[in-house]
Amino acid sequence: MSVPDVETTRRRGRRPGSPNTREAVLTAARAAFAEHGYRKATIRSIARDAGVDPSLVIQFFTSKEGLFRASLELLIGSPEEVAARFAAADGTLGRRLATFYFGLWERPDTRPALTAMALSAASEDEARRAVRGLMARHFVGVIGREIGVEQASRRVPLAATQMLGMAFLRYVVPTDPMASMPVDDVVGLLAPVLDRYLTDDLDEFLTAELIPLSVPGPAGS
Amino acid sequence: MSVPDVETTRRRGRRPGSPNTREAVLTAARAAFAEHGYRKATIRSIARDAGVDPSLVIQFFTSKEGLFRASLELLIGSPEEVAARFAAADGTLGRRLATFYFGLWERPDTRPALTAMALSAASEDEARRAVRGLMARHFVGVIGREIGVEQASRRVPLAATQMLGMAFLRYVVPTDPMASMPVDDVVGLLAPVLDRYLTDDLDEFLTAELIPLSVPGPAGS
Numbered sequence: 028m029s030v031p032d033v034e035t036t037r038r039r040g041r042r043p044g045s046p047n048t049r050e051a052v053l054t055a056a057r058a059a060f061a062e063h064g065y066r067k068a069t070i071r072s073i074a075r076d077a078g079v080d081p082s083l084v085i086q087f088f089t090s091k092e093g094l095f096r097a098s099l100e101l102l103i104g105s106p107e108e109v110a111a112r113f114a115a116a117d118g119t120l121g122r123r124l125a126t127f128y129f130g131l132w133e134r135p136d137t138r139p140a141l142t143a144m145a146l147s148a149a150s151e152d153e154a155r156r157a158v159r160g161l162m163a164r165h166f167v168g169v170i171g172r173e174i175g176v177e178q179a180s181r182r183v184p185l186a187a188t189q190m191l192g193m194a195f196l197r198y199v200v201p202t203d204p205m206a207s208m209p210v211d212d213v214v215g216l217l218a219p220v221l222d223r224y225l226t227d228d229l230d231e232f233l234t235a236e237l238i239p240l241s242v243p244g245p246a247g248s
Numbered sequence: 249m250s251v252p253d254v255e256t257t258r259r260r261g262r263r264p265g266s267p268n269t270r271e272a273v274l275t276a277a278r279a280a281f282a283e284h285g286y287r288k289a290t291i292r293s294i295a296r297d298a299g300v301d302p303s304l305v306i307q308f309f310t311s312k313e314g315l316f317r318a319s320l321e322l323l324i325g326s327p328e329e330v331a332a333r334f335a336a337a338d339g340t341l342g343r344r345l346a347t348f349y350f351g352l353w354e355r356p357d358t359r360p361a362l363t364a365m366a367l368s369a370a371s372e373d374e375a376r377r378a379v380r381g382l383m384a385r386h387f388v389g390v391i392g393r394e395i396g397v398e399q400a401s402r403r404v405p406l407a408a409t410q411m412l413g414m415a416f417l418r419y420v421v422p423t424d425p426m427a428s429m430p431v432d433d434v435v436g437l438l439a440p441v442l443d444r445y446l447t448d449d450l451d452e453f454l455t456a457e458l459i460p461l462s463v464p465g466p467a468g469s
Contacts, residue, residue, distance in 0.1 A: 148421050149367055155421055162423075181425045184417065185437070188426060192413025196405065200369050200376055204402045204454065205409060212453045216406070220441050232433045233425065 051077040052084055056098040061139035065095060065147035065154040092153040099144060099161050102137050109165050110173040120174060121186070121221030125214040128190050132198055133210050142199050145191070162187065176225055181233050185224040189217060272298040273305055277319040282360035286316060286368035286375040313374040320365060320382050323358050330386050331394040341395065342407070342442030345387075346435040349411050353419055354431050363420050366412070383408065397446055402454050406445040410438060 055076035059068040070091055074081040088094040103109065109127070116123040131137055147154035162184070171179030193213060197205040205213070223229075276297035280289040291312055295302040309315040324330065330348070337344040352358055368375035383405070392400030414434060418426040426434070444450075 146370055184423055188413035188417050189410050191416060192409035195412060196409050202405055216453045232437045
């Protein structure tokens with residue numbers, strides 16, 4: 028990624044409060060998180076790339092975590108936009124969810140950011156919190172409230188295990204046959220599995236007594 | 249992890265060729281990979297922890313990649329041992345595979361190493377090659393050859409997507425309900441999904457023309 032000269036970008040004279048400024052910061056943030064990962068991306072360098080003062084980034088987004096969250100929302104859309112796309116898609120709920128999710132990964136401009144998001148969530152608490160919040164609002168919230176799936180807070184994360192594992196072995200650590208399958212076949216293969224998690228009778232599993240595990244953090248955290 | 253004093257361990261006088269030496273190196277390697285990840289673990293520090301000369305590590309394992317591969321095999325067992333455990337387990341093939349896989353993750357002594365293995369494979373080419381080789385020999389090979397599943401090289405990786413995604417959201421980024429479910433429920437929930445991938449008629453998907461994707465590496469690789 029080329030870093031624009033600070034003086035040049037400052038001379039463009041973006042006004043602090045304009046929507047363009049917020050958008051420029053988010054575009055720079057998405058590129059920085061995708062290229063460097065959560066830990067190594069800094070507010071200072073993102074502000075420089077966007078041609079604004081770092082204090083303005085804090086004013087808009089409060090913290091690096093807030094900036095990460097907002098740049099994820101820029102990728103995925105607002106909860107209302109997600110709901111509208113689900114409503115517009117064809118097929119079972121599982122097929123619609125897979126179509127939306129893998130549609131995001133198939134776009135060359137969003138794939139590096141989604142990869143960085145998954146890897147950052149594995150090793151950084153702040154990124155993990157942002158990804159969890161996104162999953163709650165954009166997926167559990169939409170599928171529970173808008174589509175009326177009961178126990179969405181338990182069912183949607185189960186569906187996420189299958190989608191995430193497929194994304195990991197298709198895009199992050201490309202492994203055949205997943206990496207070479209047409210995306211329509213990925214959607215067709217996973218749709219019945221996602222329907223199982225989202226709509227089948229899973230009472231046997233979902234009412235089990237929950238025993239919190241003591242799980243150590245990953246290496247390097 | 250406490251690092252034993254070099255002189256103390258040297259004075260124990262392990263003979264270079266003994267099985268104990270190889271085992272000591274593998275134990276130190278497993279701890280180092282789990283604690284530091286693939287990139288930051290070094291042959292020099294592993295040799296020091298094991299109380300041997302670094303040249304001996306190279307003599308045994310050729311390279312860091314070879315050492316990583318051997319320490320994974322130590323976790324999982326030989327292909328023959330994996331086949332024997334599959335044969336001894338009850339239920340459908342999907343249930344037996346899930347029982348074996350999540351049994352590995354449930355052991356507190358192997359979980360940090362498996363986490364490090366998954367994260368290292370996401371960002372390091374050598375670790376990725378080692379994990380792929382392990383998957384080919386220990387899972388595709390065993391399930392294809394010993395159990396007689398056709399198209400195992402396509403079916404087992406599909407099953408891996410579901411198991412890996414579950415392991416990620418249960419152990420690496422602990423997320424409910426996965427993190428709090430009893431492991432028997434995890435196995436019961438996934439078994440029919442794995443059976444679908446391993447034994448259902450998937451010709452519609454598995455004979456599709458393969459179009460290799462151009463997938464960029466993850467951030468930081």
